Each structure stands twice: as structure tokens, then as C-alpha cells.
Amino acid sequence: MIKKNIQRIIQYRMCLLKFQNLGFEKIFSYTLAQEIGVSPEQVRKDFSQFHLRGNKKAGYLIQDILDQINDLLHKEDIHKIIMVGLGNIGQALIKYKGFANRNMQLVAGFDIDPAKLKKTCRIPTFHSKEIPAVVKKENVRLGIIAVPEAAAQEACNTLIEAGIKGILNFAPVMLKTPPDVVVQNISVCGELEALVYVTEKDKQK
Amino acid sequence: MIKKNIQRIIQYRMCLLKFQNLGFEKIFSYTLAQEIGVSPEQVRKDFSQFHLRGNKKAGYLIQDILDQINDLLHKEDIHKIIMVGLGNIGQALIKYKGFANRNMQLVAGFDIDPAKLKKTCRIPTFHSKEIPAVVKKENVRLGIIAVPEAAAQEACNTLIEAGIKGILNFAPVMLKTPPDVVVQNISVCGELEALVYVTEKDKQK
DNA sequence: TAGATTGTTAATCGATTAACAATC
DNA sequence: TAGATTGTTAATCGATTAACAATC
Numbered sequence: 001m002i003k004k005n006i007q008r009i010i011q012y013r014m015c016l017l018k019f020q021n022l023g024f025e026k027i028f029s030y031t032l033a034q035e036i037g038v039s040p041e042q043v044r045k046d047f048s049q050f051h052l053r054g055n056k057k058a059g060y061l062i063q064d065i066l067d068q069i070n071d072l073l074h075k076e077d078i079h080k081i082i083m084v085g086l087g088n089i090g091q092a093l094i095k096y097k098g099f100a101n102r103n104m105q106l107v108a109g110f111d112i113d114p115a116k117l118k119k120t121c122r123i124p125t126f127h128s129k130e131i132p133a134v135v136k137k138e139n140v141r142l143g144i145i146a147v148p149e150a151a152a153q154e155a156c157n158t159l160i161e162a163g164i165k166g167i168l169n170f171a172p173v174m175l176k177t178p179p180d181v182v183v184q185n186i187s188v189c190g191e192l193e194a195l196v197y198v199t200e201k202d203k204q205k
Numbered sequence: 206m207i208k209k210n211i212q213r214i215i216q217y218r219m220c221l222l223k224f225q226n227l228g229f230e231k232i233f234s235y236t237l238a239q240e241i242g243v244s245p246e247q248v249r250k251d252f253s254q255f256h257l258r259g260n261k262k263a264g265y266l267i268q269d270i271l272d273q274i275n276d277l278l279h280k281e282d283i284h285k286i287i288m289v290g291l292g293n294i295g296q297a298l299i300k301y302k303g304f305a306n307r308n309m310q311l312v313a314g315f316d317i318d319p320a321k322l323k324k325t326c327r328i329p330t331f332h333s334k335e336i337p338a339v340v341k342k343e344n345v346r347l348g349i350i351a352v353p354e355a356a357a358q359e360a361c362n363t364l365i366e367a368g369i370k371g372i373l374n375f376a377p378v379m380l381k382t383p384p385d386v387v388v389q390n391i392s393v394c395g396e397l398e399a400l401v402y403v404t405e406k407d408k409q410k
Numbered sequence: 411t412a413g414a415t416t417g418t419t420a421a422t423c424g425a426t427t428a429a430c431a432a433t434c
Numbered sequence: 435t436a437g438a439t440t441g442t443t444a445a446t447c448g449a450t451t452a453a454c455a456a457t458c
Binding site for chain 2: 002011014035037072088089099102142172174180189192193199
């Protein structure tokens with residue numbers, strides 16, 4: 001499980017960029033806190049844990065904090081990602097233009113279905129058997145799994161075998177991986193089910 | 206923040222269905238735990254908190270536990286959902302066929318761009334100004350926001366105004382909502398950035 | 411019965427919040 | 435200086451893990 005403090009650091013970064021674009025140079029823990037819905041103490045605690053320092057009375061220098069967070073998140077590099085599965089989700093993410101300005105790049109897509117490979121696509125697409133070759137050639141460390149549930153573990157095994165170290169998994173299964181490969185799961189249905197639970201519970205009150 | 210135990214209950218459910226389909230009638234906390242990557246104590250604790258009871262020595266009756274979880278998650282109803290934003294993500298989720306067998310149904314899509322409304326679609330689509338009318342007519346409680354960042358808060362306000370109680374938000378902003386409206390955020394880029402952080406940290410060891 | 415498993419209570423761990431000294 | 439803000443230490447809270455009695 002990925003620590004919550006780093007997840008918040010990622011949010012702080014987006015927020016700092018937003019304020020910088022609005023022309024601000026400094027920001028207080030209070031402002032940042034309000035923006036992402038936590039307490040100012042939480043912000044200062046998080047910053048403290050990552051050695052992000054401000055100035056007493058004068059708050060934080062946005063550019064300074066951004067530089068340091070960018071270091072933490074390795075924003076000096078462009079992080080290559082491959083997409084396994086060219087169905088609805090896979091195609092949608094390939095079309096998504098938001099990766100570039102966060103230093104992420106989808107470099108290739110894969111599927112076992114030749115029909116899926118024929119669709120015109122912004123990035124090169126290959127049969128899944130080419131995964132190891134492309135991963136090695138492009139030196140990719142991250143992969144997204146957007147294949148049907150039944151094919152997910154096999155896709156995962158191929159990625160691990162190819163040397164992928166981080167996997168974002170859209171399939172509704174817990175993938176089995178060695179300890180040096182990290183998986184993050186996204187389940188749209190699961191999130192909706194959780195929303196049903198909490199909203200129906202609220203209703204009863 | 207939605208409690209972790211209910212998120213796991215949702216996972217247990219999927220897992221129980223899987224074992225039921227494989228022909229099993231009973232399951233042990235140990236098996237379930239292994240399948241979703243937690244400890245057997247965690248499973249028993251979660252079950253205990255939701256009053257899901259098993260049999261000493263004989264484990265849990267899958268059908269029995271499923272019935273009770275289905276009650277908890279209100280699986281007796283079909284939960285209607287509207288989609289705001291018919292871009293890449295919106296269109297992909299509308300095409301996704303996995304909602305139906307989890308008792309979810311996307312009933313309508315909305316966008317402010319007439320061009321997006323013209324695309325053929327499995328569900329009815331309307332201009333966003335129709336949101337209140339459709340929500341009232343269909344009695345919808347859940348909405349998905351898949352619009353660009355700049356339009357997200359306005360879309361959110363419209364949903365709140367229309368009476369939506371739970372929002373799944375794909376836009377990279379913290380939405381401001383009253384306490385009776387719950388938001389779950391999904392950030393593909395954010396998850397990938399977190400993966401970069403943990404995998405690069407591992408590399409240094 | 412003996413062994414295995416549940417279910418609950420107690421202990422531990424980690425994360426958040428509160429308090430407050432430092433200082434600009 | 436007085437007031438406001440940071441940064442750290444201590445306290446609290448919640449979630450996980452451990453221990454173990456109950457019992458099938």
C-alpha cells in the first residue's frame with residue numbers, strides 16, 4: 001500500500017502549479033490545506049516529513065517547494081508507460097492528452113486481438129507477445145493493465161517477466177506479483193459500489 | 206473518506222462470487238484473505254464488524270455471506286448513474302459492459318459540446334442543461350464527472366443542485382460539496398506518479 | 411476427544427490532530 | 435514589539451495485528 005503522505009504530496013504539487021499559474025509566489029499551509037481539503041497541520045507535517053521547508057511568518061515559496069517535489073517525483077525524467085489491452089479503457093487513455101504535462105508518456109499499446117491492433121492509434125501498437133522486446137528496447141518501467149479480468153494475471157506475468165516495476169491495474173482482480181513489483185488498482189465499479197453504500201447510509205439518517 | 210472495511214467488503218463479494226462460480230459452497234477466512242492479499246484476522250474482523258457470521262471449524266457459507274453483503278450494498282436495486290462529459294473517459298465507460306452484472310446502470314450522458322452529443326452512443330445523451338430534468342425523472346442518485354478540469358466544479362454544482370448524492374470524479378481537482386454529497390476521486394496520472402515514486406525508491410536499494 | 415477455525419478482546423502500530431516553542 | 439506562521443513534539447484516534455477463549 002502506497003503511503004498517504006506521498007499521495008498528498010502529489011496533490012500539493014498540482015495545487016502549487018495552479019497557484020503559480022495564477023501569479024502567486026508564496027503560499028501558506030492554510031491556503032494549501034483548504035484547497036485540497038486537509039488541515040494546515042497536515043500540510044506542515046507532510047512537508048516536514050519530506051524536508052520541504054518554508055519561512056516562519058512568510059509561508060512557502062511556491063517555486064522552491066515545486067522544485068523539491070519535482071525531485072522527489074523524478075520529474076526530471078519522462079516516464080514511459082505501456083498499455084496492455086486496447087479495449088474501451090485502453091483506447092481512451094491513449095487518446096488522453098494529460099500525460100505529457102505530467103512528464104508521462106504512453107509509448108506503446110498491446111493486445112492479443114489483431115482486430116484491436118488495426119484501429120488507428122496515436123501510438124504504435126503491437127501483439128502482446130512483443131511486450132518484452134518493446135520494454136527492453138524503450139527501457140520502460142511502468143505498465144497499465146486494461147484487459148478483461150480473465151486475461152489480467154497472464155498480462156501481469158508478462159509485464160513482470162519483461163522487467164516492469166509498477167503496474168496500474170484496471171481489471172477487477174488482485175494481481176499476484178513479487179515484492180519488487182508494485183500494483184495500484186483502479187476499480188470504477190468498486191468505487192461506485194462504495195458510493196452506493198455511503199449515500200444510502202446517509203439517506204437513512 | 207470512505208472506510209477501508211467497506212472497500213474490502215466489496216472485494217470479498219467479488220471473490221465470493223468467483224469461488225461460488227467455481228462450485229464451492231463454503232470458504233475459510235484464510236482462503237479469502239489470501240485471495241485479496243490481507244490477513245485472515247482482517248477478514249474475520251471485517252466480517253465481525255458487519256455481523257457476517259460463519260461456523261466454527263466449518264468456515265463461511267458463501268451464499269449466506271453473499272446474501273448479507275448484497276443487502277449491505279443494496280444489490281436488490283439497480284443503481285442509476287449519469288455520465289457528465291462525453292470525452293475519452295466518458296465514452297469509454299459508456300461502452301463498458303461490466304456495470305450491468307454489478308447492478309449499476311448508466312442511464313444518460315451529458316456534454317455542453319453539441320459535437321460530442323452527435324456521436325452514436327449506447328445510451329441517450331443530452332446537453333448538460335438537461336441534467337436536472339433527467340435526474341428528477343429517472344430518480345438518479347449517482348453521477349460520474351469526466352469533464353476537463355476547468356469545467357469540473359461547475360458540473361459538480363449542477364449535479365448537487367439536481368439532487369445527486371454521490372459523485373465519482375475523474376477531473377484532477379478537489380470538488381467542493383456540501384456534507385451530504387460524497388465524492389470519490391480517481392486520478393490515473395496521480396496513481397502513476399505514486400508508482401514512479403515507490404518504484405524509483407525501490408531501485409535505489 | 412483433538413484439532414481447526416471462528417469471533418472477540420487486548421495490544422500494537424501508524425496516521426492524524428493538538429499543542430506549543432521558535433522566529434520572522 | 436506583537437502577531438502570525440512554521441516546524442516539531444506529544445496526544446489522540448483509528449485501523450491492523452496478536453492473542454486466545456469458544457466451539458464445532
